Amino acid sequence: MNWLLVILGSAIGAPLRYLADRFIQARHDTLYPWGTFAVNASGSLVLGALTGAATAGAANSYLQLLIGTGFCGALTTYSTFSYETLRLAQTGARFYAAANVIASVITGLGAAFAGAALAQAIWA
Template identity: 40%
Template sequence: MGHGLTSVLLVALGGALGGMGRFAISNLLARYLGKAFPWGTLAVNASGAFLAGWMLGSLGIASAPSPLWLFTVAGLLGGYTTVSSFSLQTIELWQGGQQLRASVNIGATLLLGLTMVSIGWLLSGASLPGATL
């Protein structure tokens, strides 16, 4: 099996597992917290950002991604996090007359995502570029 095919299979396997995780967590949170706000999507995007930051700090970015990077970041986290669900849920809130909830979803997703990726990066033992602590 060629290197290119192996890479595609690693991303595909990770993506399938990540998508199943997103589905399970989103449904679980919707069941317990209700569907008035997309808590599940916010939770998976925030936790995925944290894990992506941690992986980036731990593995770095190489010119040729490692099999671990392909499986976890490109596949698993790529399938786990979701911009499409975030976008659709935000539009649904807006069109349903819930402009404040739609705006909170946008702000919370961006701020929480950036915060979580930074925390993940820092917890990996790496320091943020340009940061002095």
């Protein structure tokens, strides 16, 4: 049963990541990987909210598997973030590479904390 929840969440998260990345990147004529940045930030927000809900007792282990492991695991992409950052650095766009690392880490942590705080405010 657990693996079915992870598969179901992944089956939604992975295509959503691809579509969101393509949609966002097509609207920005820049080297910066806005699509990957956006899916990672939104996934961090969702995972933070799920963590806050679980801490407050509002999200059971099945929901955590479906949304946290499956959906967020497939939506977010550390490997693409790493690859895009490396490619930026290799092609001489070192400012963009550094900005990608700094902005992604700060935004991801901020989104996770904001999601957790929002969930705590709702369910605590």
